[in-house]
Amino acid sequence: MLYLKDLTYHPPATPIPILKNIKLEIAPQQIGLVIGPSGSGKTTLLEILAGLAQPTSGNIYWGEQELTSEQLQQLGGLVFQFPERHFCGGTILEELRLGHPELGSGKVHEALNEVGLSSLSLHQAPQSLSGGQQRRLALAVQLIRQPSILMLDEPTAGLDWSMRRQLVSLLGKLKAHWTLLVVTHDAGDLLEIADQCWTINHGQLQTVEAATLGKKAVLSQLG
Numbered sequence: 001m002l003y004l005k006d007l008t009y010h011p012p013a014t015p016i017p018i019l020k021n022i023k024l025e026i027a028p029q030q031i032g033l034v035i036g037p038s039g040s041g042k043t044t045l046l047e048i049l050a051g052l053a054q055p056t057s058g059n060i061y062w063g064e065q066e067l068t069s070e071q072l073q074q075l076g077g078l079v080f081q082f083p084e085r086h087f088c089g090g091t092i093l094e095e096l097r098l099g100h101p102e103l104g105s106g107k108v109h110e111a112l113n114e115v116g117l118s119s120l121s122l123h124q125a126p127q128s129l130s131g132g133q134q135r136r137l138a139l140a141v142q143l144i145r146q147p148s149i150l151m152l153d154e155p156t157a158g159l160d161w162s163m164r165r166q167l168v169s170l171l172g173k174l175k176a177h178w179t180l181l182v183v184t185h186d187a188g189d190l191l192e193i194a195d196q197c198w199t200i201n202h203g204q205l206q207t208v209e210a211a212t213l214g215k216k217a218v219l220s221q222l223g
């Protein structure tokens with residue numbers, strides 16, 4: 001269970017806080033979805049949860065345990081927006097093993113299987129894959145590290161309709177094994193797989209009640 005208590009992020013250079021008193025809870029094997037316009041603080045929130053930035057105040061817990069940024073770096077798996085732009089392995093195998101040369105072929109196949117890429121050759125270049133396959137490879141790169149929480153920044157950005165459907169369906173399947181936090185400015189069909197949903201505006205998070213979880217309710221909260 002991921003639990004954020006009154007998380008605030010206010011770098012000295014900014015006149016107002018970027019994140020304000022964020023409270024959020026995600027149960028294991030659930031998908032949390034944060035929806036907000038550009039500049040509302042979504043990426044910053046994920047950077048803090050991935051241990052890449054330090055909150056100004058507030059606490060982050062996994063179960064009963066409060067986590068430091070170092071622990072968050074270990075526990076979290078962050079898939080950046082347009083993750084394929086950051087590929088640096090020459091082959092799929094190299095990409096999956098970057099920083100983890102000890103990972104055996106069993107783990108490699110398991111990770112590719114989870115994202116539906118098991119039929120690809122490990123020696124293919126990541127750049128030779130289709131856009132949708134590259135996005136799934138980026139997921140496998142994080143899953144192979146067995147993160148406690150998988151975080152995705154705008155996972156459907158730039159995908160065409162059919163690749164988007166495939167990715168949403170894959171994320172829905174992944175929650176059988178993983179806990180996911182997805183942030184997006186374009187919720188669309190991600191709402192169908194979300195267990196919990198929040199909107200974020202100017203760094204303030206607001207819960208969307210399950211009973212009203214639907215496009216209209218979300219759109220009205222976003223103003």
Ligand SMILES: Nc1ncnc2c1ncn2[C@@H]1O[C@H](COP(=O)(O)OP(=O)(O)O)[C@@H](O)[C@H]1O
Binds near residue numbers: 011013014018040
């Ligand atoms: N390190 C930083 N220092 C100052 N301002 C920042 C920093 N990081 C992000 N911002 C600002 O914080 C706000 C939220 O940014 P971001 O988290 O990228 O939003 P989103 O991902 O929702 O588009 C923006 O106004 C952005 O300019």
Ligand SMILES: [Mg+2]
Binds near residue numbers: 044
């Ligand atoms: Mg962003």
